[in-house]
Amino acid sequence: MTLGVTIAAFLGGLVSFTADGFSLAEKISGVSPAVSLSSARPSYTDMPLPTCATCTSNVTFPEYVGRGAAKTFRDPxxxxxxxxxxxxGQRVDVVCRFHQPDxxxxxxxxxWYLIASSPWNRQYYSPANSYLNGDSPDGPYLTNVDSAVPVC
Structure with missing residues (x-):
């Protein structure tokens, strides 16, 4: 049996999980609860694609990545x-911006920007603060989001 890696503190005790998402206690006892912790975790498929006017049209807004590469995620x-x-430095076309205050x-x-350009094809989001947002490529970088991009 593979011992899981301790990844979380739960009710004052440590809970270990194996690669398949079951707790070590579940593996040892052979009993799994009706709702396992792995099924309670959100997956990237839980992020619905927006339906705003620009989200479903061909309207896009150009944005340029700053000095470092910008990460992309299906579920930001x-x-x-x-x-x-x-x-x-790459230009991408974005559809809208999504706000995640936490x-x-x-x-x-x-x-976050929803990226329309290929290969992201309106399926991936990228942090808006990774883009120039109208600032000069030479800096200073003062703008965290382009307010001209509509909210998703």
Whole structure:
């Protein structure tokens, strides 16, 4: 039996999980609860695609990645479903912006762009603060999100 890696504190005790998402206690006892912790975790398929006017039309807004590559995710709320990075300096067309106020500090203030360009094809989000948002490529980088991009 493979011992899981301790990944979370739960009610003051440590809970270990195996690769298939079951707790170590479930593996040892052979009993799994009606709802396992693995089934309670959101998956990237839980992120519905927006239906705003620009989301379903051919209207897009150009954005340029800043100095580092921009990460992409199918579900920006949980950083799940990682997609291809957008290379530094590349232009992409975005459809809308999605706000996640509980985002970690690295993506604050929590705005994400839905990318229309291939290979992302309106299926991946990328942190808006990874883009120039109208700022000069030479800096200073003062704009975290382009307010001209509509909200999803």
């Amino acid at each position: 709320r949980a950083f799940r479903g990682a997609g291809p990075d957008v290379p530094a 985002a970690p500090p690295s993506v604050q203030p929590g705005w």
